[in-house]
Amino acid sequence: xxxxxQRAALAVAFALGGxxxxxxxxxxxxxxxxxxxxxxxxxxxxTATNDFRILVNLYDGLVRYKDGTLxxxxxxxxxxxxxEDGRTYTFKLRKGVKFxxxxxxxxxxxxxxxxxMLKDDHPFHDTGPFPLSFNFSAVExxxxxxxxxxxxxxxxxxxxxxxxxxxxxxxxxSPTAVxxxxxxxxxxxxxxxxxxxxEWQSNQLVAAxxxxxxxxxxxxxxxxxxxxxxxxxxxxxxxLAGGIDIMVxxxxxxxxxxxxxxxxxxxxxxxxxxxxxxLNTKEGPFADKRVRQAxxxxxxxxxxxxxxxQGTATxxxxxxxxxxxxVESSVEPYPHDPERAKKLLDEAGVESxxxxxxVAEGGSxxxxxxxxxxxxxxxxxxxxxxxxxxxxxWNTFLGRVNEGLEGKADMAEMAWMTNDPDTVPYLTLRTExxxxxxxxxxxxxxxxQVDDLLAKARSSxxxxxxxELYARVQEIVHEDAPWLFVANWKQNAxxxxxxxxxxxxxxxxxxLKNVSK
Amino acid sequence: xxAYVAKRLLSVIPVLFGLSxxxxxxxxxxxxxxxxxxxxxxxxxxxxxxxxxDLGLDKPLVQQYFIWIGNVLQGDFGxxxxxxxxxxxxxxERFQATLILAGVSLVLCSVVGLVAGVISAVRQFGWAxxxxxxxxxxxxxxxxxxxxxxxxxxxxxxxxxxxASGMYAIYGGGDFKDLxxxxxxxxxxxxxxxxxxxxxxxxxxxxxxxxxxxxxxxRAKGLSERRVIYRHxxxxxxxxxxxxxxxxxxxxxxxxxxxxTVFQWPGIGxxxxxxxxxxxxxLVQGGVLVVAASYVLFNLAADxxxxxxDPRIGS
Numbered sequence: 001x002x003x004x005x006q007r008a009a010l011a012v013a014f015a016l017g018g019x020x021x022x023x024x025x026x027x028x029x030x031x032x033x034x035x036x037x038x039x040x041x042x043x044x045x046x047t048a049t050n051d052f053r054i055l056v057n058l059y060d061g062l063v064r065y066k067d068g069t070l071x072x073x074x075x076x077x078x079x080x081x082x083x084e085d086g087r088t089y090t091f092k093l094r095k096g097v098k099f100x101x102x103x104x105x106x107x108x109x110x111x112x113x114x115x116x117m118l119k120d121d122h123p124f125h126d127t128g129p130f131p132l133s134f135n136f137s138a139v140e141x142x143x144x145x146x147x148x149x150x151x152x153x154x155x156x157x158x159x160x161x162x163x164x165x166x167x168x169x170x171x172x173x174s175p176t177a178v179x180x181x182x183x184x185x186x187x188x189x190x191x192x193x194x195x196x197x198x199e200w201q202s203n204q205l206v207a208a209x210x211x212x213x214x215x216x217x218x219x220x221x222x223x224x225x226x227x228x229x230x231x232x233x234x235x236x237x238x239x240l241a242g243g244i245d246i247m248v249x250x251x252x253x254x255x256x257x258x259x260x261x262x263x264x265x266x267x268x269x270x271x272x273x274x275x276x277x278x279l280n281t282k283e284g285p286f287a288d289k290r291v292r293q294a295x296x297x298x299x300x301x302x303x304x305x306x307x308x309x310q311g312t313a314t315x316x317x318x319x320x321x322x323x324x325x326x327v328e329s330s331v332e333p334y335p336h337d338p339e340r341a342k343k344l345l346d347e348a349g350v351e352s353x354x355x356x357x358x359v360a361e362g363g364s365x366x367x368x369x370x371x372x373x374x375x376x377x378x379x380x381x382x383x384x385x386x387x388x389x390x391x392x393x394w395n396t397f398l399g400r401v402n403e404g405l406e407g408k409a410d411m412a413e414m415a416w417m418t419n420d421p422d423t424v425p426y427l428t429l430r431t432e433x434x435x436x437x438x439x440x441x442x443x444x445x446x447x448x449q450v451d452d453l454l455a456k457a458r459s460s461x462x463x464x465x466x467x468e469l470y471a472r473v474q475e476i477v478h479e480d481a482p483w484l485f486v487a488n489w490k491q492n493a494x495x496x497x498x499x500x501x502x503x504x505x506x507x508x509x510x511x512l513k514n515v516s517k
Numbered sequence: 518x519x520a521y522v523a524k525r526l527l528s529v530i531p532v533l534f535g536l537s538x539x540x541x542x543x544x545x546x547x548x549x550x551x552x553x554x555x556x557x558x559x560x561x562x563x564x565x566x567x568x569x570x571d572l573g574l575d576k577p578l579v580q581q582y583f584i585w586i587g588n589v590l591q592g593d594f595g596x597x598x599x600x601x602x603x604x605x606x607x608x609x610e611r612f613q614a615t616l617i618l619a620g621v622s623l624v625l626c627s628v629v630g631l632v633a634g635v636i637s638a639v640r641q642f643g644w645a646x647x648x649x650x651x652x653x654x655x656x657x658x659x660x661x662x663x664x665x666x667x668x669x670x671x672x673x674x675x676x677x678x679x680x681a682s683g684m685y686a687i688y689g690g691g692d693f694k695d696l697x698x699x700x701x702x703x704x705x706x707x708x709x710x711x712x713x714x715x716x717x718x719x720x721x722x723x724x725x726x727x728x729x730x731x732x733x734x735x736r737a738k739g740l741s742e743r744r745v746i747y748r749h750x751x752x753x754x755x756x757x758x759x760x761x762x763x764x765x766x767x768x769x770x771x772x773x774x775x776x777x778t779v780f781q782w783p784g785i786g787x788x789x790x791x792x793x794x795x796x797x798x799x800l801v802q803g804g805v806l807v808v809a810a811s812y813v814l815f816n817l818a819a820d821x822x823x824x825x826x827d828p829r830i831g832s
Contacts, residue, residue: 039599039600047559183596183601201783202607203788204683204783205687231781233666237666237673243681393794394794395550396549399548435562
């Protein structure tokens with residue numbers, strides 16, 4: 001009997017030993033907990049930050065963002081020149097770089113990449129669709145000058161061109177691999193990046209191993225594994241159980257617990273994100289600027305970012321996020337001042353204005369839209385607004401908001417993440433960008449001065465000049481208040497204490513080359 | 518018998534056909550489209566139109582349906598918009614994972630449910646019956662996603678006995694033992710409610726049978742109580758419990774949707790949730806057809822089993 005007992009105890013101990021070893025991640029392999037399975041590993045075919053986080057480790061672009069900034073520096077291109085008229089960009093390419101499949105990176109490869117995306121008659125255009133190719137719609141032609149020189153002809157001067165090249169849509173894929181795999185290239189990716197694609201198991205993992213020949217120095221890690229874990233609670237549990245080394249997009253509720261755990265490190269970084277509510281400036285109460293300002297004074301954004309978002313965001317002052325630190329703006333957010341809001345409503349002569357407020361159930365970059373919506377509603381009610389919320393599922397929501405708010409709603413939540421200060425105001429605040437013209441100005445804001453400044457900033461190739469112009473835009477739009485400015489999100493991640501050299505980038509991308517553990 | 522099976526199998530075809538039309542209609546009626554889902558915030562009418570054209574979604578709905586069904590009849594289920602991959606590849610891969618999870622949990626809930634139900638009936642109003650009834654009610658009432666999370670927190674986070682999520686270990690796993698370890702928590706969570714239902718119904722069926730004349734006759738013949746219960750009563754009760762198990766198979770397949778999400782099990786349920794939210798109509802079609810077909814097959818199997826146990830039905 002005693003013997004039997006001993007044996008059982010041994011078996012249990014053995015089993016436990018065997019099990020707990022499971023939760024250990026191997027020393028030179030980094031396991032990253034992602035929020036979803038990637039759609040494709042073809043950088044030109046995807047739109048989600050979640051996918052970009054993998055892609056920037058497999059591919060390089062001609063240029064990239066300098067570590068910790070949103071400024072552009074050389075990558076596959078060693079240098080470039082811009083013509084006087086701002087319409088010709090000539091890139092000198094790095095020599096001797098090879099794609100993971102062994103083929104050469106050269107000017108022909110660069111041309112192939114952009115022609116595939118932009119030309120309907122390109123033999124591999126059908127390997128798309130390429131949803132973000134409009135980032136390069138200014139590109140008229142890509143010309144091969146010699147093997148290591150390539151020239152981009154633009155149809156108009158377009159300042160955001162370089163930062164669009166640094167964005168994942170500008171990553172360079174191997175033409176040979178595209179030719180070989182066709183539509184399935186997204187499952188058989190080949191680039192020049194620090195890690196080589198190894199394996200993709202549906203909804204389980206994407207694995208990539210070290211590229212020993214990497215032109216910018218081989219990574220320390222032997223391999224990285226990206227695991228999709230869609231349920232946020234499960235992701236948190238997996239982090240606590242030791243099944244992953246890094247977790248991105250930590251739910252605000254769990255941050256405090258992670259912070260107090262000595263075995264974990266919390267990393268934060270402000271990004272070029274802005275969360276706001278579009279106000280309908282064409283009709284209804286928000287057609288009056290004073291009412292729009294009243295809304296901005298009425299809402300307690302400090303409470304929103306500190307309590308609802310648990311400190312994972314800062315209060316937004318205007319349309320341009322502070323992450324673009326080269327834009328020097330002194331505009332301060334609207335303070336929380338209900339008395340002033342009431343006064344403005346009195347001046348405007350409106351009494352308990354009725355407002356229909358579109359709220360999203362979820363969605364990319366929307367943070368916590370339902371709770372945020374309810375908190376905003378409560379603040380607006382307390383100064384006299386009469387707010388009715390209508391909640392929609394994300395895709396339905398986008399469909400309704402993007403076609404314009406006229407006749408339907410007075411305000412709608414929205415969030416944007418960008419790579420250049422041009423993008424958001426250009427797409428959402430110009431007179432020309434109305435929904436009828438295919439733009440995103442769903443609230444019909446129109447100020448000729450802003451239109452003018454944006455046009456100028458877009459065609460200037462001098463960063464200092466652009467910085468001044470955007471600072472002016474920030475100031476005017478803040479004053480006109482076509483939006484309820486709410487928050488700039490700080491992205492976050494958690495790593496185990498063993499992970500070294502991990503940093504989040506303002507671009508929201510995840511560079512793992514210099515990480516070790 | 519084989520004619521009966523053939524007839525039942527043939528009757529699946531119109532069901533699947535009708536279902537495919539319903540799925541097509543419903544998917545086209547819900548607001549939003551794949552292009553908007555792909556483009557997100559960048560969904561301008563212009564961009565949406567461009568993507569729709571590239572995906573062949575600019576054609577009239579009826580034409581789209583006939584193109585699709587024509588291709589399906591030739592074995593081509595199309596490509597998933599969102600995953601950029603043939604629907605058939607994705608569905609087959611994911612369905613295997615679901616079959617493993619649903620199969621194991623169906624066996625688990627049947628065995629546990631039947632045993633608990635029989636004990637409960639035989640010891641009616643005794644302490645065993647009371648304990649079982651209490652546990653069963655608790656099991657039925659518990660939301661499974663909540664139970665799943667609690668099990669993860671206890672077994673994976675606190676005690677570190679079992680993996681928290683996934684189907685195989687990321688590193689060094691991949692064998693049968695690894696699979697079993699990953700199966701324990703999701704299969705258990707998925708089985709709890711179904712086991713409760715089966716236990717309740719088995720108890721009721723057993724009580725019903727135990728009151729009947731042939732049981733009294735068997736007891737009067739002097740058969741042992743064990744023999745009376747397991748050879749006579751249980752077999753008779755099983756006839757009315759088997760179809761319930763067939764229905765539970767559908768429940769288990771349906772329940773896999775959220776259990777798979779909680780445990781990040783790479784199955785077809787989690788795939789469908791994603792496919793619907795990205796308006797990936799072809800992937801939804803493929804997934805629904807496979808799930809529906811397997812549901813029909815599960816039920817057919819249950820019916821056949823019932824026929825074998827109860828000769829009155831077959832004739």
